[in-house]
Amino acid sequence: MERILNSETPKHIGEKVRIAGWMTVRRDHGGIVFFDLRDRSGIIQVVSSSELAKDINNECVLEIKGEIKKRPDRMVNPELETGNVELKAEEIKIVSKAEVLPFDLVDMKMTLPSLLDWRPLTLRNKKIQAIFKVQEEIISSFRRTLSDLGFTEFQAPTLVPGATEGGSEVFHVDYFKYNAYLAQSPQFYKQILIGVFERVFTITRVYRAEPSVTTRHICEFVSLDAEMGFINSWEDLMDVCETILKNMVADLQKNRSKELAMYGNPDIQIGQKIPRLRISEIQEIIFKTKGRDNRGEMDLTPEDEKDICLWAKENHGSEAVFATHFPGRKRPFYTFPDPENPLETLSFDLLYKGLEVVTGGQRINEYKMLEDNIKKWGNKPKDFEFYLQAFKYGMPPEGGFAWGSERITKQILGLENIREATLFPRDMERIDQRLSILQPKKAKKPKK
């Protein structure tokens, strides 16, 4: 007998079927046992005799044969897709035994560190699973939108030869007789590929040796990176970001409504058009509405980011805001200066519900100007020779952006900590288990 999925059971009322999955929530009532069986499609209630269900505890893997029965109307569970049926077990085979669980997997009350210590198990919780079905859809949606716009997907390398882009927050790798580093972004590669495919994107791992513990930073994350040539203006880049976000929201509502419902159907308001506000304008608005005078500061504070999103929600029906024209000193060397004000750049962040989820901008595409900027930033053009090839031999006006997949997941679902939106988060204290438990600390390296 072929196994059927739990979600298919309502189509088999009155038939004998075989189902398989994990036991969850066992309830004994006299000689009868009720339990839920979880498989990849959902949950179904199983009714069994005590005899058939003996020695079976939660998370045991079972194969069950029996008949699908319609539940009496008063017993229908409207919260379950299979709520109008149950399976009357005739044969139960224990496929894999489970030890007694160290905590309740359905009604979990745990601190975040414990949740992560027990990640292989806690991921089985339906509400936690849902986070990663939502994330899968976010990434698929990003891919679909860009493919439809003629972007080519490429695979970015993650081992790089120099710690060139961002300075100190980079991981070092022992690479044979040489030094290598983990990429902080696929920036150089996506720019090089403008000369090849005009429009490219990559879904790739990036690494930041963040020496602090916050709710928004992790050391390895999945970046959704795109770059676009022959732009008419840097506003094209924000237009594409807007399309991506709108499609993401629509795709989630269409394909992940069940998962969104578990998070209280978060209200995802973007409005007709996402407001585009200069840093200086945002600071002015914050000053006027909140009295906080950050005017003239180089960057927005986390508080500013939260408040401007609330302001935009109230005034523009959008919880997303483009913050634009970051000062040159806050952006990497390849950022295009604003021709109207060379101290500012044609760059933007997309803030969503108070957090930066995208960063982007137009790039310098002119070889000489790029070389000059490399020097101005205190670097040697020689170290960028490979990258610079692309600009020596014809590069159109171009720009791009990077989405943090964990951040956007966190913001859409209203999670408190980015670690919740990361399957296996890496931070300064943890890779899977806590490193302090797993490894002795390294001896300090002798100073050279």
Add this chain to the structure above:
Amino acid sequence: MERILNSETPKHIGEKVRIAGWMTVRRDHGGIVFFDLRDRSGIIQVVSSSELAKDINNECVLEIKGEIKKRPDRMVNPELETGNVELKAEEIKIVSKAEVLPFDLVDMKMTLPSLLDWRPLTLRNKKIQAIFKVQEEIISSFRRTLSDLGFTEFQAPTLVPGATEGGSEVFHVDYFKYNAYLAQSPQFYKQILIGVFERVFTITRVYRAEPSVTTRHICEFVSLDAEMGFINSWEDLMDVCETILKNMVADLQKNRSKELAMYGNPDIQIGQKIPRLRISEIQEIIFKTKGRDNRGEMDLTPEDEKDICLWAKENHGSEAVFATHFPGRKRPFYTFPDPENPLETLSFDLLYKGLEVVTGGQRINEYKMLEDNIKKWGNKPKDFEFYLQAFKYGMPPEGGFAWGSERITKQILGLENIREATLFPRDMERIDQRLSILQPKKAKKPKK
């Protein structure tokens, strides 16, 4: 005037249009200049006066306005999608100048090292571009097939806490006060997720510190990894691989016929069913047909791999072969032993045109047996505690496989070296540029 793509020009005969792209192949004939303009959609011939085209060399980025003219029948170029039209230039704007090219980008004759030294430029060659359009389709096809079969896509981490799976060929990372390593495979994570989603796949980077230079090994590659729970038998895994390969071939023929044509329309023969042969059977066949006696050896030699694929092509109309039942000692600790012969395992490689492109097998899903094997392989279960959680609490029969995306690309197109099928290959001598040029050798570490 909106820019149109070159591929759209045949629909605009007699109209004024604006196109943009890179100049390639300039031919001067008296006062008239013919050149090709390359954009992401293809090539179109442009006719211009010498005056308009002065100071323009190959790879300059141009924006051109002019009229689309039908070519006289005898001038039609059947090899070009836009071969029946040309653009008569009325206005040419140099968007970005290119230096004089160091070599001919259309008719390239270069050694592989030079090809890679100049990668940002050589990738612009149409035939080289095509490799990565084919690779994009291979990866998309893999994703589509598995999504259709109910697999969930996840993002595997690449920083791991221990050099546990494969021993010495692992890269070390300085991770704050601790040691970390680059993942050799997402194996543990995909197995953990069987307990969560039953069927999963990931498209991820894996790393091998290969201390030798061959045509089949690179240090960072893109692995297409899948894992499947509730299998009826390990044969299910080969069935899925067969579906993946058949779909890949069909998708390439449908969506990448232009690119395949550049590689002589490679004949991709799989036959009705891919033969499944034990290592011992293969060795017997090789002995009988070639006289080479490798019977009793633990593994196939590269020569065996080539010859068995040729044999299968002749005898089964398939250039692909599953080699099965590898000896336990040649496989990792988690491989399921064959119940009928505990020295062999329920594992397989998929050989395609003489090269291993997939490796897979059933895994041990029973906690105690897995723990015992960890010890047998000389490791400590304590170091695998996180992974083992998944098996302590219910794990169905399961298995999986990993496809090397560069290897399958190489084999399908008949490339000689895996580096050709890698956008930015990393090997012991190179990350982008040759490391010996970029960096001084490291001082030897003092022995501890």
